[in-house]
Amino acid sequence: MTRRFAIGFPLVVAVLACLSLYRVTLGFPLFYLALLTLMLFWVTQATSWNILSGYSGYFSFGQAAYVGIGAYSTAVLFGRHGVNFYVTILVAAGLSAVLALAVGAIAFRLRSLRGEIFALLTLAVPFILAALARINSSIDGGQGIIVSVPPFPAGLGLFQDFLYLLNLLVAAVAVLVAYLMRKSRFGWALAGVRDAEDVAEGLGVPTFRYKMLALLASAVIGGVGGSLFALQIGFVAVDSIFHLTVPLFVIVMSVLGGRTHWLGPVVGVVLVVLLQDRLTASGLGEWQLIVLGAVLVLLVLLAPEGVYARLRARPLVALVTAAVVAAAVWLPGEPLDAILVGLLAATAVALLPLRAAPPAPVVAEPAEQAAPAPVAPPAEPVGVGEVLVECRNVARYFGGVRALEDVSLTVREGEIVGLVGPNGSGKTTLVGLLSGSLRPTRGSIHVAGNDLAKLPPHRVAHAGVARTYQIPRPFTSMTVRDNVAMAIMFGRSPRSLATARRDAAGPLDVVGLGHLADAYPDKLNLHQRQLLEIARALAADPKVLLLDEALAGLNPAEIDNAVEVIRRVHRSGVSIVIVEHLLRVVNQLATRIVVLDRGTRLADGDPREVLTDPAVVRAYLGKRAHA
Numbered sequence: 014m015t016r017r018f019a020i021g022f023p024l025v026v027a028v029l030a031c032l033s034l035y036r037v038t039l040g041f042p043l044f045y046l047a048l049l050t051l052m053l054f055w056v057t058q059a060t061s062w063n064i065l066s067g068y069s070g071y072f073s074f075g076q077a078a079y080v081g082i083g084a085y086s087t088a089v090l091f092g093r094h095g096v097n098f099y100v101t102i103l104v105a106a107g108l109s110a111v112l113a114l115a116v117g118a119i120a121f122r123l124r125s126l127r128g129e130i131f132a133l134l135t136l137a138v139p140f141i142l143a144a145l146a147r148i149n150s151s152i153d154g155g156q157g158i159i160v161s162v163p164p165f166p167a168g169l170g171l172f173q174d175f176l177y178l179l180n181l182l183v184a185a186v187a188v189l190v191a192y193l194m195r196k197s198r199f200g201w202a203l204a205g206v207r208d209a210e211d212v213a214e215g216l217g218v219p220t221f222r223y224k225m226l227a228l229l230a231s232a233v234i235g236g237v238g239g240s241l242f243a244l245q246i247g248f249v250a251v252d253s254i255f256h257l258t259v260p261l262f263v264i265v266m267s268v269l270g271g272r273t274h275w276l277g278p279v280v281g282v283v284l285v286v287l288l289q290d291r292l293t294a295s296g297l298g299e300w301q302l303i304v305l306g307a308v309l310v311l312l313v314l315l316a317p318e319g320v321y322a323r324l325r326a327r328p329l330v331a332l333v334t335a336a337v338v339a340a341a342v343w344l345p346g347e348p349l350d351a352i353l354v355g356l357l358a359a360t361a362v363a364l365l366p367l368r369a370a371p372p373a374p375v376v377a378e379p380a381e382q383a384a385p386a387p388v389a390p391p392a393e394p395v396g397v398g399e400v401l402v403e404c405r406n407v408a409r410y411f412g413g414v415r416a417l418e419d420v421s422l423t424v425r426e427g428e429i430v431g432l433v434g435p436n437g438s439g440k441t442t443l444v445g446l447l448s449g450s451l452r453p454t455r456g457s458i459h460v461a462g463n464d465l466a467k468l469p470p471h472r473v474a475h476a477g478v479a480r481t482y483q484i485p486r487p488f489t490s491m492t493v494r495d496n497v498a499m500a501i502m503f504g505r506s507p508r509s510l511a512t513a514r515r516d517a518a519g520p521l522d523v524v525g526l527g528h529l530a531d532a533y534p535d536k537l538n539l540h541q542r543q544l545l546e547i548a549r550a551l552a553a554d555p556k557v558l559l560l561d562e563a564l565a566g567l568n569p570a571e572i573d574n575a576v577e578v579i580r581r582v583h584r585s586g587v588s589i590v591i592v593e594h595l596l597r598v599v600n601q602l603a604t605r606i607v608v609l610d611r612g613t614r615l616a617d618g619d620p621r622e623v624l625t626d627p628a629v630v631r632a633y634l635g636k637r638a639h640a
């Protein structure tokens with residue numbers, strides 16, 4: 014936790030609490046308190062949504078399910094049966110958690126339930142709950158339930174004060190949880206899931222666990238907020254609770270404010286609720302969805318990262334603009350108009366294109382690149398030792414396609430195995446099997462004594478396998494340094510974020526990217542992105558590194574540089590399996606070559622013998638060329 018947050022956050026919460034505790038002394042109107050209560054309700058809901066959907070990229074349309082479970086737990090138990098109100102909050106949290114575990118166990122286990130399919134699944138849940146509530150008379154039965162005022166400490170003032178303080182407490186806890194999650198390994202893991210989930214898993218991130226935790230936290234916060242909402246509206250009915258505006262509002266608020274930051278939803282809530290309130294006050298209430306929709310479209314086009322990120326980039330200008338504009342249009346009797354206009358002006362200023370960024374981190378051409386630092390320790394070539402990888406009679410089918418059939422292969426410590434073969438011969442499939450991202454249809458694979466059939470992909474990384482991708486897949490929201498730090502944080506010997514960031518210099522120096530540590534991947538050329546793939550895989554501390562066409566698309570100078578980097582990685586004690594079409598390169602690097610052809614192993618042995626084997630030449634060049 015930063016010092017600024019440790020001081021600022023309790024201070025803001027205390028000031029907000031004082032608005033109610035000293036309301037009469039301060040002359041703070043009840044109307045404003047009600048508006049703030051509404052904002053706090055939405056802060057809770059939008060933050061709840063953001064913890065899962067903003068952080069991990071799993072867009073949910075099911076927020077109304079938590080609001081519904083919370084509201085009905087309180088309405089039925091407290092409103093109808095007189096159960097202690099605080100107990101009903103716990104029940105709401107528990108039931109929401111159960112729902113989250115059920116949805117997560119299904120959705121996160123199946124790879125096919127991603128993106129829009131996940132969104133559709135979550136959209137269905139509130140509909141089912143609404144139907145259950147409507148037809149079941151012990152829940153609602155279509156009548157609605159009146160929720161009276163529960164007993165509360167007399168010293169708190171009116172019921173509105175009590176409600177406000179309760180909402181403040183829950184919203185503050187929600188924001189605190191979102192902050193702590195974002196700043197911890199948890200937030201990094203979810204950012205990895207958002208950018209490239211299977212890459213994160215392959216680097217050792219237990220993605221299922223982190224997604225479940227995010228869903229659980231999101232559900233509990235949403236459910237507790239829903240419970241308070243029952244008190245706020247006083248009459249709980251299916252149509253007002255399980256309404257589509259709930260997910261729409263939380264999405265608009267979070268996207269508007271910025272969904273990758275813990276404070277984004279809060280900024281979005283303030284803007285949306287104020288806008289909504291002012292439109293209603295000026296008799297334009299029916300326009301609110303149209304205006305909100307237009308604002309969202311505009312912002313998605315102008316600043317998809319959200320308003321908060323833009324405000325942070327120029328805080329002083331935004332603050333001065335907000336203050337000046339608000340003061341200029343301050344209307345006697347209604348300061349809310351002035352505040353809204355001030356905020357909109359600050360938003361507009363924040364959205365102006367930023368001045369050209371300072372000279373981007375120099376993206377040098379390979380020839381001019383800083384000479385890579387020597388690998389520590391620059392070991393002698395490692396002798397061939399124990400068997401690290403053992404594939405026995407492996408087959409892999411995709412439906413009717415036999416990508417691999419009866420392939421056996423061993424990789425020993427210290428080897429560089431060149432895996433070659435014509436297009437479609439099964440090389441990438443074999444890399445997928447060795448890294449645990451694919452399961453064999455038949456046969457067994459052992460890595461360092463571990464049976465991969467028993468391990469999820471992130472545990473395969475911990476067993477000592479790392480891979481690169483033919484088309485580089487960096488975490489685009491992270492700098493080069495943080496891409497590498499991710500692999501260190503979650504790799505075979507996990508470390509804290511601070512240590513991982515410091516240690517990232519090692520793998521970056523090995524590949525010669527140290528001078529680009531603070532650049533974002535979109536500033537790198539193809540060669541540098543491929544080097545980043547190698548640095549990141551190396552950072553996971555593998556025993557075996559699988560390089561899938563790491564040289565594809567490079568020019569001759571870049572290829573020479575990449576070959577040197579691979580040699581350096583090998584000298585540091587990592588065994589390598591390299592998939593490559595350029596036989597010159599394979600010949601230069603490999604200590605052994607395995608040739609695949611139409612999914613079967615055609616040859617396996619010394620590079621010179623294999624590459625002159627007539628069967629191999631025929632497979633590569635065709636019979637006529639061989640002749």
Ligand SMILES: Nc1ncnc2c1ncn2[C@@H]1O[C@H](COP(=O)(O)OP(=O)(O)OP(=O)(O)O)[C@@H](O)[C@H]1O
Pocket residue numbers: 411414415416434435436437438439440441442443
């Ligand atoms: N996910 C998939 N679904 C269906 N078929 C697949 C899938 N992945 C691979 N295949 C098929 O399996 C066979 C082997 O593909 P693979 O990508 O492993 O070959 P490769 O040797 O890596 O090819 P290239 O050199 O072109 O990358 C091909 O016929 C391919 O079409």
